[in-house]
Amino acid sequence: xxxxxxxxxxxxxxxxxxxxxxxxxxxxxxPAEEMGEKLYLGRxxxxxxxxxxxxxxxxxxxxxxxxxxxxxxxxxxxxxxxxLTDPLDGRRTRWWDPDDxxxxxxSTSAQLSAVYTGLEDVEAATHLQALVPQGDExxxxxxxxxxxxxxxxxxxxxERAQRPVWSAGRMLDDPExxxxxxxxHVYLPPMRNAQQELASSSGNRLRLILAAELGGEKAVKAxxxxxxxxxxxxxxxxxxxxxxxxxxDPLAQLTAGAHPQHMGLSFADPTLVSIARALRTRMSDEGxxxxxxxxxxxxxxxxxxxxxxxxxxEAARGAxxxxxxxxxPEAHLHPQLQNLLLDHLKARALQSQKNTPEIEGAPLGRIQxxxxxxxxxxxxxxxxxxxxVLKRRRTATPAAFTNAEPITxxxxxxDEPADSVSPAVAKPTFAFTTAAVPIASIPFTEHExxxxxxxxxxxxxAMLFGTRVILVEGLAExxxxxxxxxxxxxxxxxxxxxxxxxxxxxxxxxxPSTAWTSPPTYVLCSLTSTEHASPTRWSSSxxxxxxRRRTTTRPPRKTSPPRPPQQQxxxxxxxxxxxxxTGLSSSxxxxxxxxxxxxxxTSPRVNPPxxxx
Numbered sequence: 001x002x003x004x005x006x007x008x009x010x011x012x013x014x015x016x017x018x019x020x021x022x023x024x025x026x027x028x029x030x031p032a033e034e035m036g037e038k039l040y041l042g043r044x045x046x047x048x049x050x051x052x053x054x055x056x057x058x059x060x061x062x063x064x065x066x067x068x069x070x071x072x073x074x075x076x077x078x079x080x081x082x083x084l085t086d087p088l089d090g091r092r093t094r095w096w097d098p099d100d101x102x103x104x105x106x107s108t109s110a111q112l113s114a115v116y117t118g119l120e121d122v123e124a125a126t127h128l129q130a131l132v133p134q135g136d137e138x139x140x141x142x143x144x145x146x147x148x149x150x151x152x153x154x155x156x157x158x159e160r161a162q163r164p165v166w167s168a169g170r171m172l173d174d175p176e177x178x179x180x181x182x183x184x185h186v187y188l189p190p191m192r193n194a195q196q197e198l199a200s201s202s203g204n205r206l207r208l209i210l211a212a213e214l215g216g217e218k219a220v221k222a223x224x225x226x227x228x229x230x231x232x233x234x235x236x237x238x239x240x241x242x243x244x245x246x247x248x249d250p251l252a253q254l255t256a257g258a259h260p261q262h263m264g265l266s267f268a269d270p271t272l273v274s275i276a277r278a279l280r281t282r283m284s285d286e287g288x289x290x291x292x293x294x295x296x297x298x299x300x301x302x303x304x305x306x307x308x309x310x311x312x313x314e315a316a317r318g319a320x321x322x323x324x325x326x327x328x329p330e331a332h333l334h335p336q337l338q339n340l341l342l343d344h345l346k347a348r349a350l351q352s353q354k355n356t357p358e359i360e361g362a363p364l365g366r367i368q369x370x371x372x373x374x375x376x377x378x379x380x381x382x383x384x385x386x387x388x389v390l391k392r393r394r395t396a397t398p399a400a401f402t403n404a405e406p407i408t409x410x411x412x413x414x415d416e417p418a419d420s421v422s423p424a425v426a427k428p429t430f431a432f433t434t435a436a437v438p439i440a441s442i443p444f445t446e447h448e449x450x451x452x453x454x455x456x457x458x459x460x461x462a463m464l465f466g467t468r469v470i471l472v473e474g475l476a477e478x479x480x481x482x483x484x485x486x487x488x489x490x491x492x493x494x495x496x497x498x499x500x501x502x503x504x505x506x507x508x509x510x511x512p513s514t515a516w517t518s519p520p521t522y523v524l525c526s527l528t529s530t531e532h533a534s535p536t537r538w539s540s541s542x543x544x545x546x547x548r549r550r551t552t553t554r555p556p557r558k559t560s561p562p563r564p565p566q567q568q569x570x571x572x573x574x575x576x577x578x579x580x581x582t583g584l585s586s587s588x589x590x591x592x593x594x595x596x597x598x599x600x601x602t603s604p605r606v607n608p609p610x611x612x613x
Contacts, residue, residue, distance in 0.1 A: 038353050039321050040368050041183070042117035042140045044084070048105025049112060050076040053395065053433040057388060058139065058441060061118070062349040063342070063369040065382045068390035069465045073434030074372040077390065078325050081185060081370065083164075084114045084150065088184040088318055089204070096164055101154035104401055104431070109153040116183065116321075119144040123320065127179050130168035139441070148180045182363065184319040186309060190327040194305035198293045203276030205312045210276055212315030224270055231267040240265055281308070299332035303341065310348055317355070317365030324349075324367055330375040335458070338377045345369045376461040384452045385440040389464055393435040397428070 040061040046052035051073040057066075068074050082094040101110045116127070117140040124131060130146035137145050152164040166174040174180065214220050234240070244265050255261040268274065282290035283304055293301055306329070313322055324345070330338050352367040371378065379387065444452075456464075463469045472478050492498040 038118050038366060039116060039120070039123050039364070040118055040366075041114060041321070041323060042145065043113075043115040043137065044077070044080060045111075045113040045115070046077075046080050047111045048102045049080055049110040050100055050102060051432065051434040052076055052080065053102050053104060055434055055436050057436040058438050059368075059370065059388075060386050060440065061353075061368065063346050063371065063382065063386055064388060065342075065378060065386055066370065066372045066388045066390060067374065067379050067464050068372075069374065069392065069467070071432070072390040072392050074374075074390055075190075075327065076434065078187070078327055078370070078372055080112050081114075081323060081325055082187055084112050084148065085183050085185045085323060086181050088186050088313075088322055093187075096152045096161070098154045098161060100152065104398055105154075107153070109151050111149060111151045113147060113149040114183075115140065115145055115147045117141065117143055117145040119146060126182060126320075127168075129171060129174070129176050130179065132169050136170075148174065182320040183323070184321075185323040185325055186313065187325045188306070188309065188327065188329075190331065192302070192305070192331070194298065194301040195293050195296075197305055198281045198301065198308070203273065203279060205308055206279050206281075207272055207276035209308075209311050209315045211272060212317075220272055224272060224275075227270040227275060231270060235266050297332070299334070299337060302332050303337065306341070310344075313367055314348075314352075314365070317363050320364045321366050321368060324369045326369065326371050328373055328375075329371055330373055330378060335377045338375060339381045342371075342378055342381050345371070374465055376458050376465070379461040379464055380456055380458045384449050384456065387439045387464070389437040389439065391435045391437060392432045392467070394430050395433045396430050402429075 041059050044057045046055045066074055066077060079094060083096065101108055115137045119127065124144045127146035130148055132145060132147050137147060147169055149167045150164045153162060155161045168174040211220060214223055248262050251261055251263060281293055283293055283296050284290045329341055349367050349369050352365060355365045357364060470481060472481060489498060489501045492501055
């Protein structure tokens with residue numbers, strides 16, 4: 001491949017076709033450009049599984065960022081991945097449950113499928129029974145692909161749940177289950193206690209890292225014997241011998257009349273497990289002495305925990321492909337650390353694609369990262385092609401279930417007013433299900449993804465989490481739409497519905513940047529006749545102005561005679577009715593500042609546009 005010239009001569013020329021994501025020195029090549037086609041999980045298909053009533057979610061080879069509002073189904077999506085693969089350490093914590101089957105599922109059964117693509121010849125031989133033609137799983141590029149499916153049937157009342165049924169490829173069963181176990185997962189829950197996990201005395205993660213660092217079994221035995229010598233030398237310490245004597249003196253007196261006894265003190269034979277359990281993780285700022293992990297902040301403790309997991313994945317290589325499932329990685333992290341974490345996960349996923357087994361037949365140790373988040377920082381930091389948006393979709397009740405028992409959901413029927421039907425009789429006519437919108441599947445033109453990358457900054461990425469979005473062109477529309485909304489909402493006759501609509505619009509009308517708690521400030525200036533008056537700046541805090549000075553080399557103008565007071569001021573607009581204002585004077589003229597009248601508490605807020613002059 002030819003290389004580009006210039007300050008980035010080490011970057012392939014195909015990268016230069018893709019505009020930068022945030023800065024000019026950052027390139028965002030697609031996973032296919034960076035990694036080539038390697039084994040990865042290319043698609044998840046779910047039917048009748050919790051809110052994933054009928055979902056088809058394609059995934060990216062390196063990092064996939066799944067975003068969505070609350071109750072959009074992000075955790076359900078991760079649960080599907082956990083049920084389709086075994087955990088890396090073999091300790092399964094997620095099992096099938098009857099509640100996993102959606103009430104509308106066909107044959108009261110939930111089905112999950114995982115499609116792996118990019119298989120090489122050796123990997124294809126491992127998953128021979130699961131191979132399927134490209135026509136069965138389109139949209140995953142070229143190369144071989146394998147599919148594994150699992151189905152779970154909800155038991156009837158009073159009956160025991162049956163085991164899930166696995167199938168490989170087009171077969172009705174899975175004759176070689178060990179083949180699908182070459183793909184594993186490591187799961188980081190959203191409510192993780194990093195400090196507690198790091199302070200745990202199990203030492204299993206440190207043992208794996210230490211064993212990988214030592215090498216083979218002979219090196220581990222030599223390390224254990226070396227540590228045993230240190231312990232035997234410690235047993236000869238003068239203080240330990242005195243402790244032995246303090247205990248032996250009364251013991252000798254107690255056993256003198258029968259069978260005299262004596263005791264000794266020695267350390268247990270050190271093993272790699274016991275040594276790892278004795279180790280404790282400590283951390284502090286660089287340049288200071290390391291301290292107990294409990295003294296560190298939750299954010300850095302969380303990063304240390306993730307670092308140990310990544311080191312374990314690199315050291316263990318216990319599977320051909322490991323899915324690193326991270327829910328809400330933004331927990332306790334400020335925006336800069338969130339960006340650094342995402343960049344590091346991408347780099348580790350890319351680096352793992354280059355792993356080659358030292359021994360023929362050994363696991364490849366590749367990593368594929370899947371993140372679920374509702375952080376606009378992470379949504380803005382990744383490319384749009386790596387984004388999958390999960391949305392709540394209002395789905396009407398199928399005709400076959402109209403007479404069935406109502407499902408458990410906070411939603412109520414909207415066909416008629418809530419106060420006209422008894423709560424005991426009313427049944428929901430819809431349910432909220434999960435709809436997946438993979439951005440990479442949208443048929444963009446060549447340059448549209450790059451434009452979206454530049455457009456979706458931290459502020460605008462909040463649109464990905466909203467239920468409805470209204471795009472306005474300028475300041476006039478931003479002021480006009482809330483006023484029109486108040487007219488529409490105030491016309492609702494029912495008090496309960498009107499209050500609910502106002503509460504919904506209150507949240508929807510907030511600008512993505514921050515919640516605005518003070519009334520907007522307008523600034524009206526009285527300028528000379530050569531300049532027009534306009535609001536100089538919006539502000540989220542009352543009575544805050546910015547004075548602009550103008551420097552020029554022109555000769556001073558001839559001053560005209562003073563005009564009468566009624567002609568000295570020309571304003572572009574009048575003070576809004578009901579607003580508070582104060583007078584202000586400056587070298588540029590006379591200014592008037594004030595606050596727009598706040599709407600009633602049940603009305604939607606009028607939020608000022610940010611960074612507009």
